Amino acid sequence: MANFYAMLLTIVTIVFGLIWLFDAQVLKPKRQQRIADEEKRLQQELTEEDGQRIAPQSGIAEFAQSVFPILFVILLLRSFVYEPFRIPSASMMPTLLEGDFILVEKFSYSLRDPIWRSELLEIDRPERGEVAVFKFPPDPQYDYIKRVVGLPGDRIIYRNKTLYIQPACDAAGNDCPAPRVIERTLVRSDAIYFNKSTPLEQYDEYLGETKHSTLVDPTLGGSDRFYFKQQGTARDEWIVPEGQYFVMGDNRDNSEDSRFWGFVPEENLVGRAVFIWMSFEMDRSASSWLPQWVPTGIRWERLGGVE
Incomplete structure (x- = not known):
């Protein structure tokens, strides 16, 4: 059980990292090319908002891009620096x-x-x-x-x-x-x-x-x-x-x-x-209406x- 959380955190971090990497290396260049083609057709430079509307980043890729750095730092700290225990x-x-x-x-x-x-x-x-x-x-x-x-x-x-x-x-x-x-x-x-x-x-x-x-x-x-x-x-x-x-x-x-x-x-x-x-x-009485795991x-x- 103790190693389960370390394994889960590692797997989740790797999955989000791969999603972010795939988006950055494969999908993002395609989005940029699509925006460039549209700018060429219109003969004008598009705003960032227009670019996102024409070639939007998927929700899962955007989420992975936001979450991966946080998970990666937590994984490094938990694995090699400090880990909390109860x-x-x-x-x-x-x-x-x-x-x-x-x-x-x-x-x-x-x-x-x-x-x-x-x-x-x-x-x-x-x-x-x-x-x-x-x-x-x-x-x-x-x-x-x-x-x-x-x-x-x-x-x-x-x-x-x-x-x-x-x-x-x-x-x-x-x-x-x-x-x-x-x-x-x-x-x-x-x-x-x-x-x-x-x-x-x-x-x-x-x-x-x-x-x-x-x-x-x-x-x-x-x-x-x-x-x-x-x-x-x-x-x-x-x-x-x-x-x-x-x-x-x-x-x-x-x-x-x-x-x-x-x-x-x-x-x-x-x-x-x-x-x-x-x-x-953690000395809650058995007669308490609150669960025993709630601190006193x-x-x-x-x-x-x-x-």
């Missing part, structure tokens, strides 16, 4: 809330064609702690957004709601540091964010150069029995393969992420989330960069 779930709370609309920087990692997503130019690779959008590996028609936790070669451990990382080291393992606990500080455990009726604990976590907030449900037991099992590792440990990444949601007990389905290949990366450009409150307000204080 946050549909609570998996990235409190960093991103349901109803946030974000801009994703498409050129952060590479430039890819909008249909087949073949890499045209490699630019950079994700850094630990960045919030990235990617094609969901089990079903690439969907876009997912999570935080990059593990880089290629890293050993990731998530045990008793605590994150450990052993950065990639040489193959011989002579200089490998021990897995280290990712530093975090309890900010609050009162009723700001909930999992249904359960208040969630909010932490400040320090992942690489990035400080961000995470949520933990203190009443929810471990879900490691559902974790993705990588051969040769413990149930709650993973070694990130070359060319792939390990991602997690900031709402740690309410996120379907790499712990459950595995790693994100480089070719699935879409871009880096950089800015919240709109945030709607705007969270102006949330507009700004994504950390």
Whole structure:
């Protein structure tokens, strides 16, 4: 579904472009010749209005000529510069809330064609702690957004709601540091964010150069029995393969992420989330006469960069 709109925009742009090109290269010279012949017959120069009356441009060609430049610019911006996304779930709370609309920087990692997503130019690779959008590996028609936790070669451990990382080291393992606990500080455990009726604990976590907030449900037991099992590792440990990444949601007990389905290949990366450009409150009561998708307000204080 995520790629459907890119494909539709590309096809529509190409169709209108071909109509405009055919009109400019084939039909327009014929119209000009017809006007020239009429001017020769009348022995006078015709006004633009008279020329349009004698040899009018078709409505579809006129529409294509007007619309194609706009569609072409939108296609370029959406494919290679910035693309808007809507946050549909609570998996990235409190960093991103349901109803946030974000801009994703498409050129952060590479430039890819909008249909087949073949890499045209490699630019950079994700850094630990960045919030990235990617094609969901089990079903690439969907876009997912999570935080990059593990880089290629890293050993990731998530045990008793605590994150450990052993950065990639040489193959011989002579200089490998021990897995280290990712530093975090309890900010609050009162009723700001909930999992249904359960208040969630909010932490400040320090992942690489990035400080961000995470949520933990203190009443929810471990879900490691559902974790993705990588051969040769413990149930709650993973070694990130070359060319792939390990991602997690900031709402740690309410996120379907790499712990459950595995790693994100480089070719699935879409871009880096950089800015919240709109945030709607979506807490309409079931008794409201308005549809549930109609916002109840705007969270102006949330507009700004994504950390």
